[in-house]
Amino acid sequence: MHYGIVLPGGDAVIQLEQAELAERHGWDGVFVWEAAYGVDAWTLLAAMAARTERVKLGTMLTPLPWRRPWKAASQVVTLDQLSGGRAILAVGLGAVDTALGNTAEVTDTKQRAEMMDEGIDLIRGLWEGRLAYKGEHYHVDLAARADLGLVARPVQARIPIWVVGAWPRPRSMRRVLRCDGLIPQVSHGTGVSAGDMREMLAWLRERGGAGPGFDIVSEGETPANDAAAARAQVAPLAEAGATWWLETRWQMPHESADRMAEVRERIEAGPPK
Numbered sequence: 001m002h003y004g005i006v007l008p009g010g011d012a013v014i015q016l017e018q019a020e021l022a023e024r025h026g027w028d029g030v031f032v033w034e035a036a037y038g039v040d041a042w043t044l045l046a047a048m049a050a051r052t053e054r055v056k057l058g059t060m061l062t063p064l065p066w067r068r069p070w071k072a073a074s075q076v077v078t079l080d081q082l083s084g085g086r087a088i089l090a091v092g093l094g095a096v097d098t099a100l101g102n103t104a105e106v107t108d109t110k111q112r113a114e115m116m117d118e119g120i121d122l123i124r125g126l127w128e129g130r131l132a133y134k135g136e137h138y139h140v141d142l143a144a145r146a147d148l149g150l151v152a153r154p155v156q157a158r159i160p161i162w163v164v165g166a167w168p169r170p171r172s173m174r175r176v177l178r179c180d181g182l183i184p185q186v187s188h189g190t191g192v193s194a195g196d197m198r199e200m201l202a203w204l205r206e207r208g209g210a211g212p213g214f215d216i217v218s219e220g221e222t223p224a225n226d227a228a229a230a231r232a233q234v235a236p237l238a239e240a241g242a243t244w245w246l247e248t249r250w251q252m253p254h255e256s257a258d259r260m261a262e263v264r265e266r267i268e269a270g271p272p273k
Contacts, residue, residue: 001238003271004029004246006060009254019048026184036100042075049083059162063094065112066105069119085155092164194240201241203224219246224265230272
C-alpha cells in the first residue's frame, strides 16, 4: 500500500510547503485539486517536482472532457521529465456541481464519456510517439512536427493513467480496462467499502484487467492523533486489494487558516501505515 495526501487548497506557496512537508514525513504521493480557476495545478506540480525527490505527483483529478487532451498530455509529460518519472494522471468526467461554478463546458454525460474515451487514447498515443489521431470529437495531426514528439517523451516507460470507474456500470468499468488504475465510485453513495472493492477487482480480472502494477485507489480521512485507529481504518481496504490510500480534507472552506492547520497536522502525523 502507498499513501498520498490530497491538498485541498491554499495559495501556491502554502501548497508547495505542504508538499515538501509530506515528503519529509513519509508520504508517497502528493495530489492537488485541478479547479476551473485558481492556483494552476500543473504549474504547482512542476514547482513541487523541483523541490521534492521521491513523492509521486498528480491531480485528483483532471476533468479530461473539459481539457484539450494534447495540452494535458504536454503538461503531464513535462511534469514527468522535471520530476524524473514521478507523474500520475488521474482523470474523470468532471463534477457537475453548482458549488464549483459554471464555465459553460459540456455537461451531457454521454458526450463527456465519449470525449474522455477519445482523450485517453489520444494522450496515450502522443506519449508513445503517435502524433495523429482522428475521432468523433478530436482530430489531431502533428506528424509534420515529429521533433516535438521526440522531445516530449516520458521518463517512465508508461505514465500511469488512473480513471474513475463507476460501479456497477459496465461502460464505465470497461474504460478502466484500458488504464493503469481505478478510482472507484459506487452507485449507493455511502462510500466505497472493502466489499465493493473486491467486486470491482474481480470484475476487472475476469476480463483480463487489473494485472501486475495496476493501482486501486482508496480515499478518506483518518485521525491525526490516533495512529492505531488510522491504520485500522485503512487495513481492510488494503486487504481487499487497494494499492493507494489518499488522505483527503474536502470540506469547505478549503483555504481557511483552520483548514490549513488541520492539513499540516495530518501531514506531520505521517501516513496510516
